[in-house]
Amino acid sequence: MKLHFNRHVLYAVIALLATNHSCFADPREEIRIGSKKFTESVILADLVGQICGSSGAQIVQRQELGGTRLLWDALLAGEIDAYPEYTGTLTGEILADEDVAGDASLDRALEKRGIKKSRPLGFNNSYALGMRSQQAEQMSIDNISDLSSRPFLRFGVSDEFLGRRDGWPSLRATYDLRPTDIRGLDHDIAYKALIDGSIDVIDLYTTDAEIGDPRIRMLKDNLHHFSENKAILLYRADLETRAPRSLEAMLRIEGRVDNDAMIGMNKAVKMDRRAEADVAAQFLAIKLGVVNVQQPSGLASRILRRTIEHLRLTILSLAAAICTALPLGVLAAARPGLGHVILAIASILQTIPSLALLVFMIPVLGVGAAPAIAALYLYSLLPIIRNTTAGLVSIPSPVRNSAIALGLTPFRRLMLIELPIASPSILAGMKTAAVINVGTATLGALVGAGGYGQPIFSGVRLDNFSMVLEGAVPAALLALAVEGMFDLAERRFAPHGLRLKTNASL
Secondary structure, three states: OHHHHHHHHHHHHHHHHHHOHHHHOOOOOEEEEEOOOOHHHHHHHHHHHHHHHOOOOEEEEEOOOOOHHHHHHHHHOOOOOEEEEEHHHHHHHHOHHHOOOOHHHHHHHHHOOOEEEOOOOOOEOOEEEEEEHHHHHHOOOOEHHHHHHOOOOEEEEOHHHHHOOOOHHHHHHHHOOOOOEEEEOOHHHHHHHHHOOOOOEEEEEOOOOOOOOOOEEEOEOOOOOOOOOEEEEEEEOOHHHHOHHHHHHHHHHOOOOOHHHHHHHHHHHHOOOOOHHHHHHHHHHHHOOOOOOOOOOOHHHHHHHHHHHHHHHHHHHHHHHHHHHHHHHHHHHHOHHHHHHHHHHHHHHHHOOHHHHHHHHHHHHOOOHHHHHHHHHHHHHHHHHHHHHHHHHOOOHHHHHHHHHOOOOHHHHHHHHHHHHHHHHHHHHHHHHHHHHHHHHHHHHHHOOOOOHHHHHHHHHHOOHHHHHHHHHHHHHHHHHHHHHHHHHHHHHOOHHHHHHHHHHO
């Protein structure tokens, strides 16, 4: 009887663990922090992450996720818990359709969505327009209104500014600007294009590191078009109950970051080549007495971490594609009519731009590795399906007839004769898919998937060539290693007779 009782107690404990494994989970609060893909947002996200980490929270950084809408959607979906935003962006872009006016109505609009905002962090980051100082001096241009009579000037503005309602469309209407040449550019690349003379006018953020550069003149907004754009933190309302200590720590930076401090931190990153995390740590130590105990990671550990992330994206997507594409290729070879449909669908998927496909996946799968793996999986289908079909169709008829004459069933003919003979073509398709995956997986960094794309995009943003190489060189080496592995697999698994024939032809 005692044994019987103990057995039931054991069953109850197992059931409890299965249904409520969190009783042995990490008791620390987990905070997922996002940032946009420009330097200031990354610095602010690091400030939030480090100060929350000082309260004992477990921090997950989703850095350089993309533009405003992506971060906002991720916050609404619960993929991230907080990210830095600006009041002008909230009222003029995100909630533009709701005609929000004043803090009270803004708070109500956010609360309906389960979101809250902090008080202003202490600085204002509005848009502005800038030109090369020498050119502006020669053309006597001081105000934005002076541009209206010079439509020949070449404009290069950020894609977000080009499309948002309070950006280029309304600025053009306010100042009657009609340039004959206007293009969308990455914000950091636009600065370099301005300095080397490729474009004449760019949009600025008033806390950019380049503000104060004598080579650049910020034009006066003489019609007062650009509104105040105070930096704030947006966070999920459930943090008040789910992670109260982290939220309390996070809000300590309210009112502590003024314009000069923000410009100084941006300059330290972009001009002095310091890491955002180091700059954030110094600010917290000086302003708030928060000491970051985490040691910066070395080059080897960073590359190892990125390699693991990149391999996860590549291996999982390729494995799923092989499991799907191989049967589809067999089906396409067996039924040519259906095969045309299968190949057409796979070809259409291949033509979708990779960045667009990643964005399409976010509403369904959120941010992180999942949308990147799904996109890579879809891109891997076509080469495997096509090569499997081609390899099976090219098998000579006498070989097929001999297998039938031996009395082999269709399944045994496929497994013992047809697939082995088609294996060189199938492996070539898998190799193509794998190499494509290694290269395309770098874009996963734009949706928080990590990998080699993270240092590449950070290097482009910071104009740091060594950081670009930190991602580009390992990615190229991994692609070569993958190609070599499939070459070895072909020698190992291809039928001996086919290998002899191939060697003889060489």
